[in-house]
Structures are given as C-alpha cells and as structure tokens.
Amino acid sequence: MKDKAFLAVNGITKSFGGVFALADVSFNIEQGETFGIIGPNGSGKTTLINCITGFSKPDKGTVYFKEKNITRWPPHKIAHIGISRTFQIMRPYYSLPAFKNLIIPLWSPRARKLGGWRGGGKHGDRDTFAVDILEEIGFERDSRVPYKLASTLPTGYQKRLELARCISMRPEIIFCDEVFSGLSMSEIAGMMPLIEKMKSEGVTLIMVEHRLRELFRVADRVMALQFGEKIAEGTSTEVIENEKVREAYLGSEEV
Amino acid sequence: MEVLVYGIINSVILSLYALGFTLVYSISRLPNFAHGALYVTCGYLVFVLTNSIGLPYPAAAVVGIAATALIGAVIYRFILIRIRGMEISEIIATYAVGLAILEGLRWGGLRGMTFVLPTFYPGSVTLFDVSIDIQRLIIVAIGIMTFAGLYLFTHFSRIGLALRGIAQDERAAMMLGIDSDMTAVVSLAIGSGLAGFAAILVLPLGNIVVEAGYTVLIFAIAVCIIGGLGSWSGAIISSFIIGFAQILTEKFLSSHFTMLVAVLAIIVTLLLKPSGLFGKQKELEERV
C-alpha cells in the first residue's frame, strides 16, 4: 500500500508484554512541513519515534519514506537515507569536547557523500567545519564553550548540540523528541531561530512536545495521541479545541 | 536407552553447575567468574578436612559448603561491593579472584590425580538394562530435590521472596526496605554454597583437578546464556539441551568434543537469539 506522501506511516502497533504502547497509528507527512505530536505522558510518543526510526521494531504496520518501505530497517540505514532524530535522554559523547562530538555525524557515509550542513566537510578538516556548525547553532565561536568537554555543558547547550548532531548529516526529516523540555524561556528563545532556520531550508520537522505554546508557534499541523491511539489531527487550533484532546490533558467532569 | 539415562544424568549435573551462577546473576546482576574456583575450592577443602584433619565425612561436607559460602560472601563484601555496577570491572575482578584461587590451589599442592572424594554409596545398579553407578542416581535424586527446594525457598520464605524482589526490580525492592547489599551478600553466599554442593555431589565421579574449575565455569556460562541470563527455568531447560547434545556427541563422535559442543552452542545462540531461550533481557544493547 504505497502513498504519495513524503513520509507515510500506516497502522503502527507495538505492544510490550500485553500493554499496547501504540495501537494502529497512521499519519502522512508532506515534505517541508512542521508536524507536531502531542499527548499526555505515556501516550506512546517516544515509542512512535523509535518505531519509525528503527530503534524499535513495530509489531504491525508500515512506514514508507519517499515511497520506499523502511519498516524494520536498522537505525543506521534509516539515518543514512535522511531521517534523523534527537534523543530525549541526552548522552553526548562525554569524553570528547563539544565540537568533536560533531565529528562523528560528519564522518558518517551520508555526510561524506552529501557534505554536511552547508556543504563542505567532505574530506578532511572536519574540525573547523564542526565549529562552524556550532556557531550557527548558537555556541559563541570565540569563547571556550565549543571546546569544553561535552559532559560539562549546561542543558541548553547540550540540547543544541543534540540538534547539531542531527543537522550535520543534512537530513530531510528530523524527529525532535522533546527538545524544549528542561529549558528556560531564554534558552527556548535561543533555539527558536534555529528551528525557523531549519524550516526555511526545507527540512521537515516532526516535533514531539509537551510545551504546547512554543510548539503551536512553529507547527503547521498537529496530531494528538493518548494511550497509544491517535485521537486528533489537524491544525493547532483544531486540535486544541478537540473535545477528546481536552479530556486527555485536563480530565473530564464525569467520574 | 543408554543415551536417555546418561543424558538425564549429564543434564542434571550441568544444571547443578549452573545453578549457583544463574542465581547470583539473576538476583544481583553480578557475573561471578569465580564460580569454577569456588567449586574446586570446596572439593579440596572437604578432602583436606576428611584426610588431614580427620573429620567424619558428613561433617566435613557441611563445613566445606559453609566455608565456600563464606568465601563467596567475603568476595562480595570486600571486593565487589566497591565496584558494583561497573560490569566490566566486575567481570575482570571476579575472574582475577577465581584465577588467583585456582592457581593458588595448584601451587599449594593440588596437582596430579591423587585427590579423590569418596562416593556416598559405592556400587552400581542396573536399571532399564543400563548399568548406573549409585552415585549418579543419587546426583539425579538430590538434584531434583535441590530444584524443588530452591523453588519453595524463593517462593515461600521471607529471604527467598526478598531475593526475588531484588531480582525483579532493584529500586522498588530497596524502597520497600530490602537492603540491596545484604541481599547481594546472601545471594553470593548461596550461589557459592551451591557451587560447593555441586562439587561434593559430582567430584566423587572423578578426581579433583584445577582444570575442572575452568570447565565448570564454561559449562555454567553456556547453560546460562542459552537458557537466557537471569532465567532459572531457562537454565534448567538449556542444561537438558546441552546435556543431551553432549551425550550424543560422546556416543557418535568422541569425548574430546564435549566442551566444543558447549561453546558452539553459545555461539549459535548468540547468532540466532542472543537473549537465550527465556531471557528476561529483551534488549541486549544499551537502552535509548
């Protein structure tokens, strides 16, 4: 069953020992749009990302990317064809400095073939290139920050480093797993331009978020999950006014 | 018929080897690579106690097992407790301790073929047209009783239930007041005691040699990996699988290959189903 959509997700079902983390979730993504996924805790958002990006194998369902069936591919192959993701629980490469963290994605076969973000980095001198990317992300170039060990960076910088890791590979789709969580307002304000920039470059963003206000500022369409099922899909206003979504987040009056 | 009988005997022996190892791993996630060393130590201790000191055999057996359990507890309390959680250091440390014990015994005099433990009851019987030593029958009987006993212990006694609690979810058990270090000491003591117990049962079939330490360790690991690290029923079932495989190879090829079978089984399992038959660890790679 092929769809003409950029990314077509159909009927993803995943259970862990009898508990359905995901039950028949389907949606389509167009190229270049920003798609939000919301839902209370435990609704299966991270599991959905894991299933699509190959870190988990769905029990049922298919994922088609540009009309190619990528269901159950290993994660590095999926990253190689252009779908990358951030991790909610971040673990940067602790023993390496911040800019060296980017050497690893810049070394990947995809980056070597296409050149990293903004071209360049195809051969040699990935170091300067990595610092360039960090500067675009928002690390101050002349300070010591890019050269500090990744384990010593504050959360805001670590989140941005995580995004930088994704961007370095010039992906076509980025799954952002709660990139705004744990950040202060000023740090979020610092990340917004980056997201706007990625949008303007034509990258498709799929953002799983709890912070709805920030999400609705950037998302074109939104989908809501609860207990592993899709309960709403549409523009942000449509979804936020949906009865079931309100019930999921706020609870209902009836006992 | 012969294959069936000897298969059962071999399988029970293998599961006795593996019981101590799997118990310690499933409860405290500690791979106890000193398992084989503890096995040989108990055998040697009992030999020394009966021969040089002259204790009556039953008393020597009890003292031997208790001493082995104590050594296990000491290993935890003074060495492992400081490196808990760093899996690689645990493996290296327990392996080093085991090696030290084994080579120390070798240097201390455990060489040659003269060390033998007495059987419980000499002689043999003929069952189903097969001649079996009584010792081997005793092993099977006691083995089955041990499994039953362990099952009852872990399901019905307070300490046993505490051990199972820690095995299932360490943090939750700690919140309920079960001390993780204390249970680790207990589990390592029981595991070592089981190793000693296996030694007393099985060593009378042959001699006490240091090489047995390595062999027992490898067989225990093979059984646990194929059954799935952390699963007791898996360990018992996989010991039957390996046990029969070994007897069949012995019958049709030669007895040199028994260890080869065990290691091949490990490799095949790792290739096909790494978590083993009943492994509780569904994801053997780091969690996302």
Add this chain to the structure above:
Amino acid sequence: MRRKERIDRGIKVRTEGIYAISSWREILYLVGPRALLILGLLALPLILELAPYWKRVINIMCVYAMLALAFDFLANYVGLVCLGGAFFIGAGGYFTAIFNVYVGLPFYLTIPLAGICGAVFCTVLLLPCLPLRGVYFAIVTLMYPLLATRVVEAFDILGGTNGITGVDAFPNAYLESYAIIFLVLFFLFAMRRFVNQDIGLVLRGVKDNDQSVRASGINVTYMKALAVFVAAFVGCLGGAYLAHLYMWAGLSLFALDFSIIPIAAVVIGGGGTLVGALIGTLILVPLSEFLRFFGTFRIVIYCAALTAFIVFKSEGLMVYAQRKYHQFERWAKV
C-alpha cells in the same frame, strides 16, 4: 574552609599550541618523557648485552606490550573487554608457523602475513558477539583460547600437543630485539594518532553512546569489527614474532599468562593512556621473571595485584603520573 584544587602547571599552559616551540624549556617539557621512553627502550638491548637471559625477557615483554596495547585500545577506547588475548597470540603464532614451515616463506613475509590473516580469522570468529552487550563479548573472548587448546588437541591438527617445530629463527640477535621494539614503539605512537583521528573518534563515540552513533547513520557493528581487526592485528603480530623467537608454535601460545598479564598491565599502568599499557608490562614482566621461582603462584600475585588496583586505585599509574606532571594541587580557601 579549605578545599583542594588542581591547577595546570604554568609550563603546561605555556606549551599549548604554537607556543610549544617558544623555548628549549617548553620543548623539553613536551619531548622529555617521550624521548626518555624511546631512547630507554632502544638502549635496553645494548645495556643488556651483559645479561643475555634478560634480553630474551625484554623481547617477551614487548610481545606482552603489544597485547596490552590491543587490550587498552579495545577496552578503554571502544568499550570491548577482551579477556582472551592469548587467542590473538595463538592465531598469529600458528599462522606464522604454517607460512614458514609448510609454505616456506621467510620471516619478514610471514610476520606481516600472519598478522593480517590472524586478524581476519579472529575478527570473523568474534563477529557473533559484536552486536551484543559487553558482557557477552567478554565471556566469548574468555572462552576462545581455552577452546582453541582443546580443538587443537582433540583433532590433533597443527602438530597437536607437540606443536609445529622448525620455525626459522631471526638471522641476527640485534634484529631479534630491535624488530619487536620498533613494532612496539611504532604501534604505540600509531595508536595514539589513530584514536585522535576522525575514525578513532567514531570508535570512542561507540564506547560512550552507541545509540547516538547509530542515529548518525554509522553501522556500529562494522565499526566494532574494525576495532577488533586492528587490535587482533597488533596481537597477531606479537604472536607471529613469538613463534620465530621460540622457533616453535604450540599449545602454550594459548596460555593463560597471555590473557591475564596484559589486563593486569593495563589496569596497573593506567587504562586509557596507551602508554600505561607499556609501563605496566615494563613493571610486570620482569617481576614475573623474578617470581618464576614461585611457579604458578605468580599468577596469584598478578591477580591479587590486579584486583587490588581495580578496586582501590583503578586509575592506574600513568594517569596518576600524568596528573602530577601536568597539574599541581594546593589548598585554597573557599
């Protein structure tokens, strides 16, 4: 209230970047220890002219150093703990013997060839456990040398318990000593360079967070295989040299010593600094010669030392020494 703080020494800061060549003092600070090591090692065979027995000990020590380098690289830079270094030595030794005795190649061809063939052989055999957690790799590597001895014995191949005799010796005693010393020094500095290259960083990333490496589009299993190949190559070269040194390849190449001493050397010498592996063997191997008098008790001593270091001072000697060399401590008021 006082607390201890550690500050880089002035001279360390003055040697960053281009300023390292600003004066003789800075150059000496950087080059000194390395020159000491290189010149010391190179001078050893000359100094020991008077004691030929110890020359052989140094040669064997260098073989252990190769293994220790391989172990340090695998364990501390890639996250794979290999408990069976003897397997590399055995593979390298037997391949060399085959190439030399059955095929008739001279030693300067057999050693590199055995290195490569042995490395391929070891990598292929270790492939099944690469996608899995470190525990499984450790278990399987532990078993392989023990298994190999049984296989050779049981099938009575490759000379069975007698081994393959008649392997050529080195034509010249100096070549014998210096060949291995050059190999050790070469690989020490080459590995250092390797782990700081981009590909080495990817391997270190695999140790830190392999899910992240996967998400960056890199096949982690392939990377691990590459790392094992490199380490096996170093180990097999050592084994190949050993076969020519003893003029014989036999079951003792799979001995426990070859598995334990490198681990002990790395832990004692300082894991994670490749030099520590070398320093560790420099201490342990001559020590083991002194202890030969005690028979297998020496293994007890290594293991006890190893355990003591792992438990109490797991950073090792070189890390401690480097810290003292580069930084000083003082009490500061809070």
